[in-house]
Amino acid sequence: MLSRLAESLYWIGRYVERAENTARLLNVNYYATLEAGGRVSEEWLPLLDISGTKSGFSEQYGRADAHSVAAWLAFDRRNPSSIASSLSRARENARGLRDRIPSEMWEELNRAYLDLCFQSADVLARDGLFEYCSAARDASQMFFGIAFATLPRDEGWSFMRTGQMLERGDNLLRLLQVRYSVRSPVSPAQAAVDDHRWMAVLKTVSAYEAFRKSEHGGLEPRAIARFLLLNPYFPRSVRYSGENLHDALVQIERMHPKAHPQLLREASWLLARLEHASVDDILDGQSPSLDTLLSDFNAIGSAIYAAYFTV
Amino acid sequence: MRADIRHVTEYSYKEPAWDSFNEVRLHPEASARQQLKSFHLLVEPEASSVTSHRDYFGSLVHHVHVHERHTVLRIEAQALVITKPLTPPPPVPLSALDDLRGEVTEFLIASPRVPRGEWPEVFGVTRPGSNDDLSGFLSDLTHQLFAQFTYKPGATSVRTTIQEFAREQQGVCQDFTHAMLGICRTLGIPARYVSGYLYSGGEMVGADATHAWVEALIPGVGWTGFDPTNDVLAGEKHIKIGHGRDYPDVSPVRGTFYGGGQGSLDVEVRVYGEQPQ
Amino acid sequence: MQNYQQGERFFDEMFASSGTVRPHYQGVQAYLERLGVPEFERRRSLLDLAFRNQGITFTVYGDSAGTERTFPFDPVPRIIPAGEWATLEAGLTQRVKALNAFLRDIYSDAQILKDGVIPSELVYTSSHFRREVHGLKVPLGVYTHVVGSDLIRDEQGNYLVLEDNLRSPSGVSYLLANRAAMTRIYPGMFDSQGVRTVQHYPTELLKVLSSLSPRAPEATVVLLTPGMYNSAYFEHAYLAQQMGVELVEGRDLFVDNGRVWMRTTAGRTQVDVIYRRVDDDFIDPLTFRRDSALGVPGLVEVARQGRVAIANAIGAGVADDKAVYAYVPQMIEYYLNETPILGNVPTFLGWNSDHLMHMLENASEMVIKAVGEAGGYGMLIGPASTKQEVADFLVQVRENPRNYIGQPVIGLSRHPTFYPDAGDFEAAHVDLRPYILVGRNVSIVPGGLTRVALKRGSLVVNSSQGGGSKDTWVLDHDGPVQSQIQSQFQGAPLQGGLVPPGQPHATSGPAQRHLQNMPPGQGQSQSQSQSGGGTQSQSQSQTNPAQASSAQTRPPQDQEPLLGHAETPTTDSDHAAHRFVPGTELPEQLAEQQGHAAPDEDGGETAAVSTDTESPETGPPDLSVVPGIEQPDPQGDV
Structure with a gap:
């Protein structure tokens, strides 16, 4: 098959998985730290290390706390590995493949993109992070599920x-x-x-x-x-x-x-x-x-x- | 005159470039007045493929593809040419142009770099009458442009329009040539853009470059070269590569490449001349 | 069609001027009567779903939600009887042969110009005349492998060729989709009608393309698309899939060792034939526009050396220049020694001073078009424009008369079309675009795409202005179908459905028709409005001025829109984000590199690097341009 298409599918696999893992990481840790005793940054800096985006973060934000790190990892498009960025890139790659993948795969990804890639940190203000991350994780699982069921x-x-x-x-x-x-x-x-x-x-x-x-x-x-x-x-x-x-x-x-x-x-x-x-x-x-x-x-x-x- | 030409075009890149595709128009033409004794094209690094074809205007075009990565691309043309002197054209009335047909259309209509316009008026050239002498008019025009405009490298660019040249009153041979073409064509005189070399004296000439002048069609005489940049007829010191409607048709080297980062261009032309024994 | 108003002015495809249904429509009329309007309408709404499921939609780009629209479709088919089609086929075949002969000629000796049949100036000033391919030998001597010649019918019912599209005519995918939907939703309509199939088009196309291969019988064919931002992308993908060939973009191909290759997971694969839906200007940055990222550098040279075939050939566009179009009848006579079977719409050329005068004086009653434009730019519809609009347009025409042609407004034929808001059938203007394939032989898929102007009273049929399409049938016979089917209805009272207007008695037509049971005539005067002969007054009093707007139809996505067209962003940085993103390897490890902007070096032509912001280190390579060389003069005197 064309190299470009193989590459697109490879990246779709990586990006959707990345979105899911970031969502899980964020979700679990956000709520875990609510009960942690340690210093705030101690809890949050590691997340940046795990996602490998620390230097990008420090350029954009000041201190690492629940709010800033969550925003950075979830919605911020300036973070190339945020949930929103990952889903959006996956979707862009899929767009170029639309005529070759089952329409449900495209539709699922497109839906996730529309639902999740246009949110901002307001989500945090209304305690919506859990919902957001769950939605991202669900979208990824749904996507891979559809792929498993329909992709030749x-x-x-x-x-x-x-x-x-x-x-x-x-x-x-x-x-x-x-x-x-x-x-x-x-x-x-x-x-x-x-x-x-x-x-x-x-x-x-x-x-x-x-x-x-x-x-x-x-x-x-x-x-x-x-x-x-x-x-x-x-x-x-x-x-x-x-x-x-x-x-x-x-x-x-x-x-x-x-x-x-x-x-x-x-x-x-x-x-x-x-x-x-x-x-x-x-x-x-x-x-x-x-x-x-x-x-x-x-x-x-x-x-x-x-x-x-x-x- | 016997002319030995060395024309080197060198591209240097900050980062490696690859898959360089180039169209090279450096092969001097063979004609009644010009004998091509030899021609060599050297490419460094070695080209993956070199093919050639005769383009629409009859020039031999070389296609050079360099696949491998390189930071410098060097294209050298070596040519040995023997030119004959030119007899100045006799008088011919402009009305003789009325009898021309067919193949000269291309050199009368607008072209990308020589659009339609009232060019004689723009350049303050008096329109000749149909009984006036065409050859004389062309010589006078050559002189008028030479006198009116200053030759100044760097004042213009490859993209300068005829309008801009008229306004700025300075430019290089490309500008002089386009201007003269505009004037001629508006007056119904078929004229074409010629790319070539100029032997400018002595045995060794430094850092020359390619030259441009006009060939106009004089009924009964043929295509005759006029050089408005130097106010001369194009005689044995002018070595012709080829012609077209305007500059883009005869561009000596044009190409595309991948990578390369920031590139720079260096051109060196040497024309060694001597009278044949 | 009890209330169907066919009107008096325009030729109606289904009903004769007497009000009788034409023989070749009788079968459909009977079916629709049998079906009844409510059921018809119900099924019509299923069509939308059918199209969606097949993916026959087009995306409204620029819309981040990526909403889809189905191309409006009307289920009442347009029918052409066998005899009529045979004439069209002969006329189109003749035309296409002449056009190819013309192209062969002007890209070699140009004898037709030397003989003064066509003014050479007209050809040489055409922006589509490509000197770069002069002398290039094309496989089989064919330049245009896929031709879409638009046909209209005038008020007298004569077919005229409106224009030839020789570069990238589109719409055939809708043709195929329409037929597939119709057979699925209204299978009964086809029963015993003798409708000729169209589904063989992709097979035929592939055959033609394969026959061009320099390594025949081996033939690796690809379809070159500008990409998903092109409004006809759906068609590219659809055809590629139907033919079973790879759909590629410029960046999937490269030239090496004098051949064209494709980048695949199996390494490089040689390409023999490129069915390209990319315009000449963008197909090879070495030869044509240097800023194009859609093409393949060095492609033209490979074609020159005969190692790859390009369909349609580069340079074919000169023959679809609207000014050259005017001379096609002369081409037919010159090359084939035949009389043209199909005529042109009378055309005035701005280049000709007498014609120009006529155009300027009568602009308000004519359609004036810019010659090179596809898709409807640079067009004036006189009767639908204000005095000021006309005057403004004529300024451009005076400045560059060679670029304009004028044609009288033609009243296109009309066809019964269903309008859901009225719950009934009304007449709408239609045209026809047949698709002609040219290889060793000429083959034309029966029918073509019938486009219909859905906006009431409109004469404009392109999709962006309220156009839609219909299934087009070519029958394998001329007349009505076997009477057995009809016998069921004899004696049955009619319940709504199709009734030709004002017909006092049954019918004309050879077999017994079942129309006896219609209600008595409504006493409409059926006087012939379409008298042949006599000039048609151009300034008829109009009850609905909109009716006379654009007589000239515009195809839905004619000639792939050029880059720079609103729908096809290229290096527009806004859209760079939407391009294929190779992705980051590891978040921290990848330094995203922005494309470099070209600094302007003094005077010399700069290396124009594409300002594509999507080129991180591991991304697709930058295509840069080698600066041209100036012509500074030697120092020293002469």
Whole structure:
């Protein structure tokens, strides 16, 4: 298929997933911090780190607090990774594909765009953030659901899947990178705060219940990290993302056999490490570390570009 | 006269450019008065492909495609030409133009850079009568433009209009030529824009550039060259590349490219001349 | 159609001047009677839904909500009997052959100009005459592979060619969509009518395009579109999909090694034939407009070398210059030695001083048009304009007379059309655009797009001014259908529905018609208003002045609007945000690079870089332009 179209679908996958993950992150943490004891900025700065938009933020806003960070991550079009920006870019890409994707896919995205991309921080004033983020998350799930149900399983589908899974793995790794810190609680109050934070991490990826069911201990950070990184059954885990990323690339490779062996090798290698690494190695900064995994995901992204989108 | 021409066009880019497509009109024409002994086109970096075709006006055009990334593109034309002197045209009444037909239409109608207008009046040129001598008129016109306008590089640009030239009273050969074309065509004298080189004295000439002048059709004589920038007939010191309706038809090098950032252009023309033994 | 007023002045497609229904419409009339108006109306509202589901809508651009509109459609089909169509087919075939011969000629020896048949000035001053392709050998010697010649019928019912569209005629997708909708919503209407199919158009088109391939039988065909901001984009996408060819934009293609390639996930694929819906001006920035981002640099040279075929060929537009149009009958005589079967609308050329005088003196009763414009710009409709408007327009005409033509106002034929607000059928003006495919042979899809001026009394049929379309039928016979169908109705009393006005008795027509049961004539005078002969007074008293407005029809999206047209933004920075966005890799890691503005270096032509703001590092490459060279003079004396 035309490179441009493959690239568009890839980016649709990435942007819609990004919008969803940002919405989850914002939602959970906004409400979590209402009950947190720490300093306001302490709660909010990490969100900026996770989304990788800190420098952009500090240019536009002063201090990091609930209001400014929420506005920046949700509505601000100057933030290229805000929910609004992501949805709008996804929609623009879809617009160019309208004649090739099922109309319901376009309509869903267009609807989300119209509903969510023209809001402003007024939403916060009327306590509407929860609603907004839920709507964004729902729109994304609806979109991928429709795609799953109606998009033919050809190259286009695989490229969208690639983008989605790559973004998913990337987003969760960033979350862990920032959140993971092992601190022995110095006080029960601190322990409560920690617990609270870890619960938030799990809830961000809707993993709280699943985690509790599979791990019967407490909210032990290492166990949580292991679950989120390596659990093969949880659909938002890094390993799961890596697996599906690999599968999608295999599907694409079938259409162009032996054209880009290096790319597939890289994806297989990433998958192998996710299958066999121990969480201790990862968290203790051994090989592979969180940083390594993150850069591996993105290296695959660049390789996809070089292989299929540039001729 | 024997003329040895070296014409170098060099583009430099701040960042790498690639996929450069160029149309090159540097191949001197072969005619009764001009013999082309040799022609070479050198491109650096090496071109991915070079093709050629004869354009609408009969000029040989080279198409140069440079695919690879480069920060400098150098196109050099080398030509060896032998020109013959020109006999000044005899007197011919303007009324003789009435008998012309067909193929000269292109050089009588408006063209993009020479639109319709009352150009004789704009330039203060008295309209000749139908019994007046065409050759004489053209020589006088050549002289009048030369005397009235100042040659000044940098005063105008590639896009300067004839109106602006008339107002500013200064320009380069392109402007002089367009002006003369406008005047001629309004008077029903077929005239075309000629691109070429001028040998301007001595054996070695520095930093020349391409030159432009007018060829007008004198019934019974043929296309005759007049150079209003220098107030001369285009004789053996004028080496012709080709002609067209106006400048865009004969543009020596034009092209498109990707990337490149900010680019700059350097042109160097050397015309070495000597009388044949 | 009990209350249908066919009127006296205009030719009615369905009813003869006596009020009798024409034989080839009898079947439809019977069907509509049988169906009844309420049911007809109910189904009509389903059409909108059908179009939407098929995606036959056009977006109102500039509207961030991206609202969709369906192209208005009237379900009463326009019908052409076989014999009539055969004549049209012959006339159009003849015309298209002559036009191609003309193009071959003027891009080589121009013998027709040397013989003085057409003034050479007219051709050389046409902005569509492309000297750049002079001498270029086109595959099969054909320049125009898809032609849309607009036909109208005058008050006497004669078909006249209004104009030829040889560059990018559009509308065929509506034709196909209309037919598909009609067969779905009113299948009974087609029953036993002998309607010829139109669905083979995409197949035929693909055949023609493939036959042009330099590597035949291998043929990789693509459809080149300016992109989704073009108002005819839907049609581009639709045709590409129907033919099964790739829909590409300029940036998907590139030239290398003397060939054209497509960028795909499988690497580069060679392209043999480009069906381009991009105007000449924008198709190759090396050869034509340097600021175009819609084309492919170096494309024309590949075509010159015979390694890619372009349909319609570059330079074909000179033959659809309205001033050149006036000479098509002469072309037919000159190249084919035949008498033209189809006539032109009488045309006055501004370039000719006698004609110009006539135009200036009679402007208020004529239609005056600028020659190169498509889509309705630069047009004066005399009878519908005020004295001041006429005077203002004529100023332009005097300044540049070669650019204008004048034509008498023609009263277009009319057709019964359903008006929901009245709940009944009324007469509306129509025209016809057949689609002619030219390859080794000429093939014309039966019928074409019938456009109808839906605004009451209007003569303007283009979509932006209240136009709509109808399904067009060409029958495989001339007369009424088998009487078996009709026998059911003999003796049945008529309940509303179609009744020709004022007909005292049944009918004319060879087979027994079932119209006996209509109510007695309403005593309307049916005197022939359309007397042949005798000049038609141009200044008839008008009860409805709007009726005489634009006789000349405008096609819905004629000749893809040029860039700079309101609907097709290009480097307009407002719209840059809507262009394809490659997206950011990692939020912090990507430095978004704005397109560079070109600084003006002293005097020299600057590198005009596109001010496209959507070029981040990983984005599509910038297309820059090599500065031209000035002609400074040598120092020193001569």
